[in-house]
Amino acid sequence: MPALVLLGAQWGDEGKGKATDLLGGSVDYVVRYQGGNNAGHTVVVGDQKYALHLLPSGILSPGCVPVIGNGVVVDPAVLLSELSGLEERGVDTSKLLISGNAHLITPYHTTMDKVTERFLGKRKIGTTGRGIGPTYADKINRVGIRVQDLFDESILTQKVEAALDQKNQVLAKLYNRRAIAVDQVVEELLGYADALRGYVCDTTLLLNDALDQDKVVLFEGGQGTLLDVDHGTYPFVTSSNPTAGGACTGAGVGPTRIDRVIGILKAYTTRVGAGPFPTELFDEDGEKLRTIGGERGVTTGRDRRCGWFDAVIARYATRVNGLTDFFLTKLDVLTGWESIPVCVAYGIDGRRVDELPYNQTDFHHAEPVYEMLPGWSEDISGAKEFSDLPKNAQAYVKALEEMSGAPISAIGVGPGRDETIQINSFL
Numbered sequence: 001m002p003a004l005v006l007l008g009a010q011w012g013d014e015g016k017g018k019a020t021d022l023l024g025g026s027v028d029y030v031v032r033y034q035g036g037n038n039a040g041h042t043v044v045v046g047d048q049k050y051a052l053h054l055l056p057s058g059i060l061s062p063g064c065v066p067v068i069g070n071g072v073v074v075d076p077a078v079l080l081s082e083l084s085g086l087e088e089r090g091v092d093t094s095k096l097l098i099s100g101n102a103h104l105i106t107p108y109h110t111t112m113d114k115v116t117e118r119f120l121g122k123r124k125i126g127t128t129g130r131g132i133g134p135t136y137a138d139k140i141n142r143v144g145i146r147v148q149d150l151f152d153e154s155i156l157t158q159k160v161e162a163a164l165d166q167k168n169q170v171l172a173k174l175y176n177r178r179a180i181a182v183d184q185v186v187e188e189l190l191g192y193a194d195a196l197r198g199y200v201c202d203t204t205l206l207l208n209d210a211l212d213q214d215k216v217v218l219f220e221g222g223q224g225t226l227l228d229v230d231h232g233t234y235p236f237v238t239s240s241n242p243t244a245g246g247a248c249t250g251a252g253v254g255p256t257r258i259d260r261v262i263g264i265l266k267a268y269t270t271r272v273g274a275g276p277f278p279t280e281l282f283d284e285d286g287e288k289l290r291t292i293g294g295e296r297g298v299t300t301g302r303d304r305r306c307g308w309f310d311a312v313i314a315r316y317a318t319r320v321n322g323l324t325d326f327f328l329t330k331l332d333v334l335t336g337w338e339s340i341p342v343c344v345a346y347g348i349d350g351r352r353v354d355e356l357p358y359n360q361t362d363f364h365h366a367e368p369v370y371e372m373l374p375g376w377s378e379d380i381s382g383a384k385e386f387s388d389l390p391k392n393a394q395a396y397v398k399a400l401e402e403m404s405g406a407p408i409s410a411i412g413v414g415p416g417r418d419e420t421i422q423i424n425s426f427l
């Protein structure tokens, strides 16, 4: 079972870091295939808590090679500071490999992200402000800067010139901002070259060779299914493909090589930024989920919007990703509710709808149809086996599994690496 994709089944922040890290001990390579430092993984190892934004969580597992694939956008300043932060805490980062084809987030991308959001006003996306969208836009417009460009000053200068040519017009004439000097950007980027050179390689060749040799490769998605630029709640999405197909394009492996696709699914739902969210709660239950679940963004520090579990979304995630398994996280957060509402379908203009509406207006009008499941009050954080869970917690998990369309193979009952019930092995 050598190639697994692990991705968010909802709007991100499902607890992927814990799941990847848990598997990291048994896999040879952990690969990020899209997104950038808009992601935020919290990994708890023993009494140590690590917040990772750009680096694959496998960096915390000795013996595992962390890889940043071609589909990722890399802010070199953030990358180097994340690396030195880990090194200071005694983590060995020397095995990291970075695709020479990954695109670079430069200071002008971050500037464009912020001014564009300001310009959009109340129609803003609520981006993380990390330059993600503008960097992917340049990639698609064929004026992006790639990691390999850092090692050729003449090419780098030409490319920065080409990229800034139009942008400076837009910045000055539309946004009333000062133009950005080419030399300054080139100098800053060249300053990262030596520190990064040793990490850069042809990761596509490396990963395909690894798969040929039956090594275990884990592809780790950032964000989540509903934030996918093609399959998410467009335009309230990120600018890449967190869905399973993104692992192929973002790492350079063919779809026939993927054996298993694991969706990380929170036992309730959260979302950061703007956009539709049918089960969102604006009452004390929402506040309680936020407080108990620690639902505050790792990257931006923003409070997450919270709501009940939405089975329509889970079914959709199964469909568009071809999920083989779910990893249900944060079940412990639901301890203490007498009964727990679960959204099983939507009501849209008087009709019952069981599948995610493809029409955006319908989705914006979707009202959750709830089924009430009985809650539990026992502390479940020490549960090691499924049978250790209180009967109502077992029934909650079984009901979610039935509604969501794929087996729940692991359950998170606390933030620690050990606080997991493994039902089916992932490998």
Ligand code: IMP
Binding pocket: 011, 012, 013, 038, 039, 040, 125, 126, 127, 128, 129, 130, 131, 132, 133, 222, 223, 227, 236, 237, 238, 239, 271, 272, 273, 274
């Ligand atoms: P961007 O990815 O910074 O362009 O932001 C686009 C949307 O994706 C915004 O709603 C962000 O809040 C959301 N987003 C980006 N990264 C994450 C993440 O890791 N978790 C949850 N939401 C995210």
